[in-house]
Amino acid sequence: MPHILVIEDDEITAREITLELAAHGITTERVHDGAQGFQRALEPHFDAITLDLMLPGMDGLTLVTQLRERGIATPVLMISALGDVDERVRGLRAGGDDYLTKPFAPDEMAARIEVLLRRQRQEQPAQTKLRVADLELDMISRTARRGSRELTLLPTEYRLLEFLMRYPGQVLTRAMIFESVWGLRFDPGTNLIDVHIARLRRKVDNEGEASLIRTMRGSGYRLG
DSSP states (O other), X not given: OOEEEEEOOOHHHHHHHHHHHHHTTOEXXXXXXXXXXXXXXXXXXXXXXXXXXXXXXXXXXXXXXXXXXXXXXXXXXXXXXXXXXXXXXXXXXXXXXXXXESSOOHHHHHHHHHHHHHHHHHHXXXXXXXXXXXXXXXXXXXXXXXXXXXXXXXXXXXXXXXXXXXXXXXXXXXXHHIIIIIOSOOOTTOOHHHHHHHHHHHHHSOTTSOOOEEEETTTEEEEO
């Protein structure tokens, strides 16, 4: 299920976006200001972003420019009350993938998001295997190996390992893991992730092998 970051300070507009995308089977997370939106947009689990250009904290043009400078390629639909040609050109040149002027028809907004998602899927070559060091995940046969060892994984362990392997070397927070693997909003009181990480680590990291699953105290987990 696609997951969209909605960076919008206007309550009515944000509600229109989230309700319309939900009707199309798309989940959303919403933040209210540019500075927070920038930090969230750096996270790897969003498929696209809707971005208001007039934001408190950090304006949309600055936000998307800094994302592109950091190599973040997540598709961005810019939304603004400024609809003249010069403003649209500025937004697209700053790194936006599409531009929508307020007020807009919610179904048009959803259609534009679906186009961005479809374009992104077409541009990305289908991966059938993931590799980190001597750890390999075959996504066709849904099997995993560490060196010459085949790993026997339960379905949740497989999904957890796949998520970790898609972002090697990156610190993934518990909230990111919980939302991506379990599809639920993170509950700080749960130890579900820690229990599954411990089980997965026992299968991936045998005695005498280099440890691949690392706990980043106070932050989350990192593979590799």
